[in-house]
Amino acid sequence: MNQTFTLRxxxxxxxxxxIPILITQLGMFSMVFFNTIMSGKYSSVDLAGVAIGSSIWNPIFTGLSGILxxxxxxxxxxxxxxxxxEISSVVAHGVYLAVFLALIVLIVGFFFLKPLLAMMDLDAGVEGVAHDYLVGLSIGIIPLFVFNALRSFIYGLGKTRVVMFLLLSVLPVNLVLNYMLIYGKWIFPELGGAGGGYATACTFWLxxxxxxxxxxxxxxxxxxxxLSSFRAFSLQKCTEILKIGVPMGLSIFFETSMFAVVTILISRFDVTTIAAYQSALNIVSFLYMIPLSMSMALTVLVGFEVGAKRNRDAQVYSWLGIALSVLIALITGTLVIIFRYDVAAFYSNETAVLNMTAHFLIYALFFQISDAVQATAQSALRGYKDVNIxxxxxxxxxxxxxxPIGYLLAHFANLGARGYWIGLTIGLLAAGVALSARLIYIQKRKFQSVMEKVG
Structure with missing residues (x-):
């Protein structure tokens, strides 16, 4: 990263x-994408099982890794x-926290995974696939968390291309392992959707x-x-990360768990609805990688400028990022609506699933714009280390x-699963407006603080 002087x-x-962060995020997401696509081609039951397993895993992983x-x-x-x-010490304590968080997930999962799945009253086949998928995935939890800590350090230095090249180099391995373990090719067992969990875990270790x-x-x-930083443990350094990381992790957890709860509520519909919803959500989540990547870049750029006491530059970066994210969301959302049947065909060969997925994708445009605003506004606030509000x-x-809005529309306005999509869009828009207002307040306060010091 370097100091910049003009808008260009x-x-x-x-x-x-x-761009490197986006490619990395798309690469990370493509692992889930491969799991979902290949499981859907294997059977709709395996697709639904992987969907339920992912809905349980995603809020846990994103919430806890959000701390990192x-x-x-x-x-x-x-x-x-x-x-x-100071940077070396932060990295060391970030790795310690990563291992600690991963161990917590493994212990909790060992005791509560089966009871949780039983409570969901799923089809026996779907429940079995979801359980086996998560068991396979658990083998890679420790390396995944540690990798995320190290990735955050690399991003903090602005060297985003390094992580991109690392991820691109392991993607072919992940794709081949998915193919072998889901379909039972060569000497490997035919595990169905569960094979995707084992394939992804092996990729995380690599x-x-x-x-x-x-x-x-x-x-x-x-x-x-x-290496000396790893031998000097400091509770204060861990606390510094946790003070910022816990609110960040909780914010991410509440967002992803919201989607997980919606998936669980929709799981009470038929298998076709579950598969179609998950396919549509998978597509929207794929597109979300753009504002998510923008948010990661903004956090680093704003933080770098704030650390250098260039508050005006930090402000410009914040609003540039939000504007670019909205523009990109408008373009990608429109394209998804136009080609929704072609996109849906990637996920299933079953006509009923394909048609319902295409119908859900009509809501993608408004959903994407709302999500783009809230993601980038929140990331700019993180650059200021303003995370509690x-x-x-x-x-x-x-x-x-x-x-609440999604539930009311789904069950009392006779909109069914569509009601949840509308509720999600309204909630994300509300978050985007409120976070943008908070960003304006923080930037004004920074400006006033500088003026007082000058005066």
């Missing part, structure tokens, strides 16, 4: 950061201040090993991260707006 330079800097995202703005601000020794090698051997990582805003928007 800032836009260029955003895209230099954004705090490493990026902390590292970025230290980098802006040229405090390199990318962690490769990331460690890069950090140990390549500059500037090898000079920044010192954002957590409260998302809690209210997701659980007191999205779900």
């Amino acid at each position: 330079e800032k836009i260029t800097q955003i895209f230099i950061m954004l 995202l705090a490493i990026s703005p902390i590292v970025a601000q230290h980098f802006g201040k040229q405090e390199h020794k 990318i962690l090993i490769m990331t460690i090698i890069v950090i140990r051997t390549q500059e500037p990582f090898s000079k920044t991260v010192q 954002a957590f409260v805003i998302t809690l209210i928007a997701y659980w007191l707006v999205c779900l």
Whole structure:
């Protein structure tokens, strides 16, 4: 990252950061994409099972790993201040937290996975696939969390292309493993949808090993991260990450768990509706990688400028990111509506599932725009390390707006599963407006603080 002086330079800097992150996010998402596509081609029962398993796993992973995202703005601000020794300590304690969080997930899953699935009253075949998929995935939880901690550190330095190349190098391995384990090719057993979980877990181990090698051997990582930092444990350093990370993680958890609850509520419909909803959500989530990647880039860029005390530049980056995200969401959402039947055909060969998926995708445009605003506004606030109010805003928007409205429209307005899509869109829009207002307030306060010091 470098200091920028013109609007054109800032836009260029955003895209230099954004494109590798986007490719990385699309690569991460494609692992789930491969699981869903191949499971859907295997059978609708396996598709529904993977959908339920993913709906349980996603809020847990994104919520807890969201804590580790705090490493990026902390590292970025230290980098802006040229405090390199502090960065090494943050990385070490981020890795410790990653292992601790992964162990918690494994222990809780061991005791509560089967009771949770039993409570959902699923079809026996769907329940079996969901259970086996999550068991397979659990083998890769520790490397996945540690990789996310190290990835956040690399992003904090602005070296986003490194992670992109690492992920692209393991994607072919993931695709081949999915094919072999889902369909039972060559010497491998035919595991159906559950095979995707095992394939993804193996991929997580591989990318962690490769990331460690890069950090140990390549500059500037090898000079920044010192092994001595791992021997000096400090509760204060962990607390610094947790103070920012916990509200970030909770905000992400409330968003993803909201989608999980909707999936669970829709699971009471027939298998066709479950499969169609999950397919449509998978497509929308794929497109969400763009504002998500923009948000990661913004967090680092805003944090870097705040650390260097260039508040005007931080402000410009914030609103540039929001504007670009909305523009991209408008374009991609429109294209999805136009080609909705072609896109839906990727997920299923069954006519009923295909038609219902295409119908759900009509709501994609408004959903994407609302999600783009809330994601990027929240990320800019993270760059300022302002996370507590954002957590409260998302809690209210997701659980007191999205779900109640969606439930009422689905069950009392005779809209069925469509009502949930409308409720989700309204809640995300409410979050976007409130977070943008908070961002304006924080930026004004920063400006006033600077003026008082000058005066």
